[in-house]
């Protein structure tokens with residue numbers, strides 16, 4: 001099938017669906033200028049990923065914090081990172097009542113910035129900090145980012161970015177809400193994820209088992225493409241999602 005025909009077929013599935021769930025990864029944010037973590041141009045080619053190991057953060061806090069600060073708070077804050085047309089279409093679909101939720105592996109807060117209200121953050125969110133002692137949460141904008149690791153105003157405990165480090169579990173609420181959404185949708189769109197990060201990568205298979213139609217948008221085939229995907233759209237999500245939206249409304 002030609003790409004245009006596939007886009008039309010995807011638009012038809014989505015237009016007829018009663019409940020759509022989107023499952024996103026690093027690829028949806030690539031057009032917002034956020035580089036991947038691994039592979040060509042990946043952040044972890046330059047830095048030691050050990051900085052994001054939870055035990056390492058507690059034992060070698062100053063060393064770890066220096067890298068976290070540079071990567072997540074200096075690097076990103078010095079760039080104009082904003083939602084791209086792919087994020088915007090997902091927010092529009094939620095507003096129109098078509099999209100039930102976004103399940104995201106990303107930590108960049110761009111779905112919420114685009115306007116999505118129901119976002120299950122499987123790996124947490126870098127725009128918040130959490131106290132490792134009392135659990136208090138703070139918006140990152142309220143934390144003074146300096147060379148000294150930040151501490152909790154309430155109890156003095158060490159703060160950490162509220163995304164999951166290596167060695168930490170998936171936030172329970174996001175985990176169970178994602179399973180429930182995958183089990184109860186009739187169309188499921190995989191966007192910009194290679195499907196290599198566990199346990200997030202098992203969510204699309206659950207939607208498939210529950211008979212959802214699987215649409216996939218990725219630059220390259222993923223672990224899903226030849227196994228569970230019904231309609232594979234190869235290309236940039238910032239191009240393809242607006243095209244699908246246009247066709248749904250034509």
Ligand code: NAD
Nearest residue numbers: 025026027029037105106107108192193194219220236237
């Ligand atoms: P991944 O890097 O393993 O795969 C990215 C996928 O996106 C690839 O399949 C690639 O073909 C595709 N892609 C690249 N550009 C695209 C585009 N413009 N449109 C559509 N698809 C595109 O990413 P992953 O599967 O999300 O796993 C990486 C892990 O690192 C995740 O746990 C994620 O949380 C984390 N991560 C997050 C961010 C972020 O928050 N923005 C950025 C990098 C990595």
